[in-house]
């Protein structure tokens with residue numbers, strides 16, 4: 520069954536033709552042609568499956584995958600200051616490569632085909648190379664930090680250097696991997712960036728057409744420190760400084776007031792919901808129905824493995840549905856709306872809605888195939904969205920394809936050896952933890 524996520528939200532029986540990395544035809548009418556066409560190089564049998572556009576993961580940090588299980592029981596700012604920043608400061612090229620590879624393994628096996636990644640301050644070019652090699656589609660940004668309480672000295676760069684290396688990354692990787700990779704500017708959040716850096720980011724992003732990827736309104740205590748530091752909430756600060764725009768992507772947005780949502784909407788900026796991370800850090804319950812009702816483009820993501828501890832879009836979708844049921848009592852998000860966050864709407868949120876996020880002729884062949892015949896899914900709901908959001912797990916992913924290339928099929932990765940990746944990750948994580956100087 521083709522769950523197209525196209526503008527008509529068609530769910531069809533039929534086939535899908537891929538040529539040169541793009542979807543060229545979708546639906547029952549193409550099936551006979553495919554069956555008879557000798558030029559078709561490979562036929563993938565997806566009977567008993569749902570065929571979906573690959574998941575678009577709106578916000579994560581592949582550099583934090585090695586920290587999984589090593590930053591527990593904290594709220595946001597303590598978690599950053601006592602664990603995450605010290606561990607990021609201890610990264611080497613080898614450890615950050617191992618971290619990104621470990622993330623890629625999990626993401627690909629979970630049906631994710633595109634990620635919006637925020638790197639650390641150093642070695643983001645290594646992350647970009649690993650992601651390019653992995654076959655994923657990715658937007659990568661180097662975390663920009665030129666100030667901040669509790670930030671290790673190694674992660675603070677002066678404003679000019681921070682921006683310069685962010686732009687150097689863009690010069691090298693924007694459009695690389697046959698267009699699969701692009702580069703954002705990623706000032707980490709208000710508390711780690713000076714006003715001059717925000718201004719430079721705004722101007723450079725406008726000039727070069729780059730995405731600005733940041734965090735905002737994640738936790739209450741962060742909000743208090745932000746207002747103390749700049750006299751405004753994050754959203755109002757971004758609005759006042761001209762940061763909000765159609766290429767602005769803000770993760771979390773848990774604590775946004777109606778006037779802030781209105782400012783985000785009128786600037787055509789986007790928000791990314793990270794439900795599991797928001798629960799695990801105790802940050803709060805984002806009101807995604809209000810985002811959508813305001814007309815804001817929105818996506819969904821896991822955030823890093825250190826605050827989740829999975830990179831699993833099924834876990835995010837399931838919890839997003841549950842949270843919406845609790846906080847949006849007037850109109851919880853439907854299962855279909857949740858799948859939209861993870862596919863077509865998520866793609867729009869990160870500026871890729873024209874090329875990915877749905878099964879339509881002309882779009883990149885970024886596809887995931889889910890086994891809908893597993894016994895634990897029986898008896899099947901008439902509504903495939905309900906099955907995807909509430910019953911399926913990453914274990915039901917049978918195949919993941921990006922730009923027409925199969926990256927994962929029936930438990931086998933095409934380009935990654937998961938045992939080697941995990942053993943390298945364990946070794947690098949142990950060494951990184953030994954190097955880490957916690958405050």
Ligand SMILES: [Zn+2]
Nearest residue numbers: 734770822823
């Ligand atoms: Zn984050």
